[in-house]
Amino acid sequence: MENSNWKKPVYETNGLNLWYGSSHALKNIDLSINEKEVTAIIGPSGCGKSTYLKTLNRMVELIPDVNISGSITLKGENIFDKSIPVEMIRSKVGMVFQKPNPFPKSIYENVAFGLKIHGIRNKSLLDRIVEESLQKAALWDEVKDRLHKSAYGLSGGQQQRLCIARCLAVDPEVILMDEPTSALDPVSTHKVEELINSIKNDVTIAIVTHNMQQASRISDRTAFFLNGEIIECDQTTTIFNNPSDPLTNDYINGRFG
Numbered sequence: 001m002e003n004s005n006w007k008k009p010v011y012e013t014n015g016l017n018l019w020y021g022s023s024h025a026l027k028n029i030d031l032s033i034n035e036k037e038v039t040a041i042i043g044p045s046g047c048g049k050s051t052y053l054k055t056l057n058r059m060v061e062l063i064p065d066v067n068i069s070g071s072i073t074l075k076g077e078n079i080f081d082k083s084i085p086v087e088m089i090r091s092k093v094g095m096v097f098q099k100p101n102p103f104p105k106s107i108y109e110n111v112a113f114g115l116k117i118h119g120i121r122n123k124s125l126l127d128r129i130v131e132e133s134l135q136k137a138a139l140w141d142e143v144k145d146r147l148h149k150s151a152y153g154l155s156g157g158q159q160q161r162l163c164i165a166r167c168l169a170v171d172p173e174v175i176l177m178d179e180p181t182s183a184l185d186p187v188s189t190h191k192v193e194e195l196i197n198s199i200k201n202d203v204t205i206a207i208v209t210h211n212m213q214q215a216s217r218i219s220d221r222t223a224f225f226l227n228g229e230i231i232e233c234d235q236t237t238t239i240f241n242n243p244s245d246p247l248t249n250d251y252i253n254g255r256f257g
């Protein structure tokens with residue numbers, strides 16, 4: 001099913017099935033998410049994209065009546081292994097949602113939050129990492145004079161970049177992004193896309209998007225999901241220019257979904 005897999009996988013998913021009660025939402029998923037690449041996950045509404053993303057950080061376990069079979073490894077470790085605390089996975093894997101969700105705290109405290117949870121108390125170290133993270137998120141110049149003001153005073157696009165800075169502060173292996181620009185205007189969307197391009201050499205990214213142009217602009221590889229299955233996963237240029245499956249071709253050309 002999968003070609004051109006020459007980069008090192010960070011996540012490897014094998015034979016993953018997931019049921020919500022009796023509803024079979026993910027069917028036999030085999031997929032690698034490669035190190036320091038952007039992997040786009042595309043497909044029509046309800047095909048299982050968000051479910052897959054939420055399985056990668058075990059968020060899906062919070063939903064009652066979910067059953068899972070198969071395996072997902074993160075850097076070789078089975079994430080479903082009961083001896084692995086979920087906090088350990090969450091410390092390596094950040095998540096950005098469709099709607100920006102800053103904490104009701106200052107801009108500074110939003111970025112410092114995860115660091116403090118990890119026990120960092122040194123003020124100059126906190127200051128340095130907060131600044132670096134906001135710089136990486138291309139937000140520093142816009143907020144450096146209002147660091148101690150509420151994050152809620154930022155625009156939606158700035159809040160989303162703040163949420164990405166909050167992830168970057170704890171130096172994650174992976175950031176999962178679930179339609180991170182769908183609530184943003186085109187200018188803010190462009191800024192988030194530029195940000196993704198600028199951080200992808202440091203962090204692995206998996207992004208769910210409904211926007212085909214976005215997938216083709218920012219991702220290295222693309223996985224096409226349909227009805228809970230992966231139809232095809234390949235280099236993004238191949239998926240968009242020369243897909244193997246006619247269903248992929250129909251979807252990316254807007255014939256359904």
Ligand SMILES: Nc1ncnc2c1ncn2[C@@H]1O[C@H](COP(=O)(O)OP(=O)(O)OP(=O)(O)O)[C@@H](O)[C@H]1O
Pocket residue numbers: 020023025043044045046047048049050051052063
């Ligand atoms: N908490 C839940 N309980 C029961 N069924 C669910 C739950 N969450 C999702 N589903 C079902 O699982 C299937 C996959 O949903 P999912 O949200 O993963 O799709 P998606 O591809 O992300 O859709 P969208 O693009 O609309 O966000 C759908 O049929 C959905 O109704």
